[in-house]
Structures are given as C-alpha cells and as structure tokens.
Amino acid sequence: MSDLTIALLVGSLRKDSFNRKLADALPALAPDGVRFQIQRIDDLPLYNQDDDDNPPEAATRLKQAITSADGVLFVTPEYNRSVPGVLKNAIDHASRPSGQSAFAGKPAGILGVSIGAIGTACAQQHLRTILAYLDMPTLGQPEMFLAADKVLDEGGHIAAGSRDFIEGWLDAYLDFVRRHSS
16 A cells, blocks of 8 residues: 555634544544645635735645645535635635646545534535535545534544544545545
8 A cells, every 4th residue: 555645624723623633533543654734724814816926935835735745635614504714715825826726636535523413514515616626536425424422522532433434434535545646
C-alpha cells in the first residue's frame, strides 16, 4: 500500500467543536501509510480578489498543503443549512485566482457532525455543488451524516458503537483517493 497524505479542512473554529474532535480522532482509524494533516484556516483574512497577485502568507501555505496532498477531506458542521463562512473563505483562497485552483482533480470526501436531526445533510449538499465546480471528484457513497451524541464519547473520541461505521467510510474514501490519484 502506497503512502497517502490527506489534507483535512475543518469548518469550525469553536474550541469544543464536534467536527474538530472527529478530525482529531481520524488518524487513529487510518491504516499504516496514511497521514492526515489538519490545515489551519483561522488565520485567513476574508478573501479579496484584489489580493490575487500578492496573496497573504496563510493563503499561500494552504494552497501549497492542498497541492501536495493526495486528497482533501472536509469535516464540517452545518450553519443555517449551509457550510460555515470560514470554510467557504478557505475554499475561495485556495481556489483562486481563476485557473490556479489547488483543488482541481483532488479526490474529496465530506464528513460532518451535528446535534441536529438531519446531521449536516444540507451543508454537505451545498459543499458538493462547490466541489463539483472546482473539478474535485467527490466520494458519493457511503454518505456520513453523524449525530454528535452517538459518534463521540465524553473524551471526544469516536464512540465504540460508531467505530466500525466510520472505519468503513474511511476505507471507502481512501480507496477512492487511490483510484483517482494514479
């Protein structure tokens, strides 16, 4: 099995974010040779097209990390039935200027944890539309709409009852990355 590097973009800045806890727990489920690299997005200024010729250092760092990754995994909450602004801002930075997107061709996966009854279904659907425009092949099945009270234990780790389900999704995603990275 060849080594894979997966860039993780977490769409929440909240200190006790369920999505950040899930992202932090994923490396323990990964097989040997798979590295997850959570990308910092909290220091990105609001995207401004006027800065395309001289992007901020944080945007350059993000684009380089995505460019060097084999795949991109988005772990996002749902805000007002869509993706959080901080995640959209990071996507805008890394996909611009036009024709210089770091995302093009990168296999994507989407996870989300929420306390709501429908999980992050609407946010994931909106994100799929964005990723299609960015020319990112995106894993369609299995889908992952996760309820925080069932997925994470009190320590913020993946709960025993959800471990097999999440490992199965992760295996499907990593196979997807391998198929699209060769």
